[in-house]
Amino acid sequence: MISEAALADLRRRNPVAEVAGKWVSLRKSSSPKWQMAGPCPIHSLKPHAKDSTAFVCDAERWVCAGCGKAGDVIALVMEREHKSFPEAVEWLGGVQDVDPAEEARRAAAAAEKKRQQDAATARYREEERERLHRWWKHGQHWRGTPVETYLREVRGVEIPATARLRYRFDTPFTVVDGKDEWGNVLYRVIHRGPAMLGAITAPDGRFSGLHITWLDLARPKGKAVIVDPKTGEVQPAKKMRGTKQGCVIELLRCASPHMLVAGEGIETVLSVYTARLRRGLSMDGIAMWAAGDLGNLAGAAAIGCSERHPDLKDAAGRTRRVPGATPDFDRPAMVVPDSVGDLRLLADGDSDPFSTRLVMDRAVARHAREGRRISVAWPQPGLDFDDMRRAARNAGQPAEVA
Ligand SMILES: [Zn+2]
Incomplete structure (x- = not known):
């Protein structure tokens, strides 16, 4: 029989984030x-994968929205390494005899260390x-800048006068480059x-970060091609910095909208704006937002809520599970104003398509309210709204997406 104090000691010697970090690349949540x-x-x-947020953890516990499992470090080793409880304890270095008074002292020290780490994270x-707010403040209004050329001429979309978009001439693109001797991330x-x-x-109107798209108007799609000179890796020309979960990029602003159009990317949402404009439809009482990604549009799935994917398999050839349609209201997502019907x-x-269907079902469940109508617009297979609108423009027809 292993004492609770000995198990607590074993868990403290093996923080979940550190043990999981041996198998996967984790980022700050x-x-x-x-x-x-x-x-x-x-x-x-x-x-x-740099965009996955299925698995979240701290030093003591973990949750996975994909496999719908959760637990402590021992449970993680049991699942991952297919071990029994005693085997997992051995795998983690085994238990040591601990005096309960000594255990209490260590627990207090660990709590203090965590408090300091949380304070440092909040400061960072x-x-x-x-820093990002300084970039924003010194940025130029989009009108008459390459931002206008990129959106109107290259992407063929119109820009609402109220769009929270600006232009910055000399914007650095940074990548993580290891850690210093204090454990601080270097860029x-x-x-x-x-x-x-x-x-x-x-949601309270506070500036929380930036969605950045590096431009190169000489390229067919108007975006810069960014290659890391050290690794040769091509980086996506878009990046979000700061806090994005629960936050949005306002493109058509309205104080108390009755209709809200929300999508993943800026260009996608603006293509719907453009289609409405060209069909002569009213913009009164309408807000249009980009959520940055579909995960933020829909929020995370509830713990234990996952579905078997019809064709995806994991490395061991087992059916892969993907996050399901039941929302986890404890984790953040875009906040739809109460005025939106x-x-x-x-x-x-x-x-x-299979995963996206579940994400959109989850978004509908999350944002459902009495008296609110929610509809999901699907682009044609393999195209996004931007491609569709462009195809329609070439054919002389407005796209039926708004
Ligand atoms: Zn999982």
Whole structure:
């Protein structure tokens, strides 16, 4: 029989984030409840995927929205390594005899260390927010800048006068470049250039970060091609910095909208705006927002809520599970104002259709209210709304997406 004190000691010697970090690449989580997020050590096919947030953990516990499992570090090793409880305890280095008084002292020291770490994280977040806000403040209004050329001429969309978009001439693109001897993350600048800034705004109106698109108007799609000179890796020309969960980029602003159109990307939402404009439809009482990603549009799935994917398999050939349609209201997502009676969500045709269907079902469940009508617009297979609108423009027809 292993004492609770000995198990607590074993768990403290093996923080979940550290043990999981041996198998997958975790990043700082945007949720205040969880320290780290990333691919899942148990089910994820790509252990180093940079956009996965299925698995979240702190030092003591973990939850996976994909496999619908949760637990402590011992449960993680049991699942991941297919071990029994005693085998998992051995795998983690085994238990040591501990005196209960000594155990209490260590627990208090660990709690103090966690408090200091949380304070340091909060300080870091606020510094980052202030830095990005300086970029925003010094940015130029989009009119007459390459942002206008990019959106109107290259992408063929109209821009609402109230869109929270600006232009910044010399914007650095940074990548993580290891850690210093104190454990602080180091960054390396791999590109500098003109960029479109979209202000990311919290539900209370506070500036919380930036959506940045690096531009190169000489390219067919208007976006810069960014290659890391050290690794040769091509980086996506878009990046979100600061806090994005629960926050949005306001493109058509309205104080108390009765209709809200929300999608993933800026260009997608503006293509719907453009289609409405060209069909002569009213914009009164309408707000249009980009959520940045579909995960933020819909929020995370409830713990234990997942579905078997019809064709995806994990590395071991088992059916892969993907997050299901029941929302987890404890984790943040875009906040729809109470005044909205007509919510129009834009799905994304680029992603896997089975998973996207579940994400959109989850968004509908999350934002449902008495008396609110919610509709989901689906682009044609393999196209997004932007492609469709462009195809329609070439054919002389407005796209039927708004
Ligand atoms: Zn999982």
